Amino acid sequence: MVTVNEAKQRIIANTEARTATWLPLAEAVGSVLAEDVIAPIALPPFRQSSMDGYALIHSDITENGIALQLAGESRAGQAELPDVRPGTCVRIFTGAPVPDSATAVVMQEHTSVTDGRVTILEFPVGEGKNVRRAGQQIAKGAVALPAGTPVSAGAVGFLKGMDITEVAVHSKPRVGLLVTGDELLKAGEPLVPGKIYESNSDMLKAALGQTGIGEVTVSYASDELEATIEALGKLLETHDVVLASGGISVGDYDFVGKALEALGAETVFYKVRQKPGKPLLFGKKGDKLIFALPGNPASSLVCYYEYVLPALRKTMGAREPFLRSVKLPIRHAYRFDGERDEFLKARVEGKEVVSLDGQESFVIGSFAVANALIYLPVGQNQVAAGDLVEVHLLPV
Numbered sequence: 001m002v003t004v005n006e007a008k009q010r011i012i013a014n015t016e017a018r019t020a021t022w023l024p025l026a027e028a029v030g031s032v033l034a035e036d037v038i039a040p041i042a043l044p045p046f047r048q049s050s051m052d053g054y055a056l057i058h059s060d061i062t063e064n065g066i067a068l069q070l071a072g073e074s075r076a077g078q079a080e081l082p083d084v085r086p087g088t089c090v091r092i093f094t095g096a097p098v099p100d101s102a103t104a105v106v107m108q109e110h111t112s113v114t115d116g117r118v119t120i121l122e123f124p125v126g127e128g129k130n131v132r133r134a135g136q137q138i139a140k141g142a143v144a145l146p147a148g149t150p151v152s153a154g155a156v157g158f159l160k161g162m163d164i165t166e167v168a169v170h171s172k173p174r175v176g177l178l179v180t181g182d183e184l185l186k187a188g189e190p191l192v193p194g195k196i197y198e199s200n201s202d203m204l205k206a207a208l209g210q211t212g213i214g215e216v217t218v219s220y221a222s223d224e225l226e227a228t229i230e231a232l233g234k235l236l237e238t239h240d241v242v243l244a245s246g247g248i249s250v251g252d253y254d255f256v257g258k259a260l261e262a263l264g265a266e267t268v269f270y271k272v273r274q275k276p277g278k279p280l281l282f283g284k285k286g287d288k289l290i291f292a293l294p295g296n297p298a299s300s301l302v303c304y305y306e307y308v309l310p311a312l313r314k315t316m317g318a319r320e321p322f323l324r325s326v327k328l329p330i331r332h333a334y335r336f337d338g339e340r341d342e343f344l345k346a347r348v349e350g351k352e353v354v355s356l357d358g359q360e361s362f363v364i365g366s367f368a369v370a371n372a373l374i375y376l377p378v379g380q381n382q383v384a385a386g387d388l389v390e391v392h393l394l395p396v
């Protein structure tokens, strides 16, 4: 049995970032850049007005109420620009190029226009006012986004603005999932005594989908050693990360551990000093990662978020693979006995965190409304209302 921290360290130590692959920008969203992106052009590419108004020479405005002769127009998209000579100004619009000879733009609300003369009702006008400099956002040749940056909607906007349509990102691992359990019914089958509806596979697929892994092979094996060996062996042939659900405890019909041994997989650790999710196994076969998750749904999902997700994120190049952790006051006192650290299904509400009813590992309804896990190590088994606790925020 290892501690929570040891388990996390061993997973990270045994996980490598995957190689780079080039993807169209839209498909790269959620992935992490594997290489620096260099700006192929400056942004903005030319001096732009940031207001609808008048481009002028700022030193012409020596007092409030100076009148300038209107000498043309610059619209967004225009290439040929009028010259702004001393004593004149040019009508200009937001995003339009500022003539080289102009040094500032005054917004139209600060002007009045009569008979082709524009009176400037602003003094002083600072040099460069309302003018976006060429390259103000990014210079040509500069690092626009460094390797390790997740491709977000903002990143798409930034890169597309430089006509970048493909990026090098860490490839996603191929994930396979083995579901074990003779008690499990598939969707739509009649509910008969002793059986339950199988739900872990869709739950784990939903969690994998949150991190951009939309394709997951799901296999099923009966509670028999041979069937478990065969199904796990097949998944290991063609997937980078293999998850198993159930059959990892010590019962007579728990065959996942024995099957992994028979397949020559190395056990990096088995059992973590935690509740729920004690019988978690993390193993490797070559460079393939194997997580045998306990069958209890809440145990399975806690182990996914605390251990599998960070491993997946690391393979996909994330620099901070664990759930975001914050310290918050707990609304109600909580205590537990026993020698396992606890992960509590919880809700962050405003500036505090509430531990939910239904912490048993078979109860998934509380997880359905959780947005966080409270992590209480054994040394903190008695907390009073208002005490600060470690909170791991779940992806939404």
Ligand SMILES: Nc1nc2c(c(=O)[nH]1)N[C@H]1C(S)=C(S)[C@@H](COP(=O)(O)OP(=O)(O)OC[C@H]3O[C@@H](n4cnc5c(N)ncnc54)[C@H](O)[C@@H]3O)O[C@H]1N2
Residues within 6 Å of the ligand: 179, 180, 181, 183, 184, 196, 197, 198, 199, 200, 201, 245, 246, 247, 248, 249, 250, 251, 254, 276, 277, 278, 279, 293, 294, 295, 296, 297, 299, 361, 362
């Ligand atoms: N003698 C001991 N018994 C158990 C121990 C122990 O230390 N000694 N540990 C307990 C703990 S803690 C856990 S967690 C479970 C884990 O057991 P398994 O991983 O072998 O899981 P199963 O026995 O297959 O199933 C447990 C539970 O979850 C339900 N289940 C399983 N798969 C699914 C699924 N795909 N969808 C929905 N529900 C599922 C299953 O019906 C069981 O109720 O072991 C304890 N026992």
Ligand code: MOO
Residues within 6 Å of the ligand: 274, 275, 276, 277, 278, 279, 294, 296, 299, 361, 362
């Ligand atoms: O560790 Mo088990 O997940 O407590 O039920």
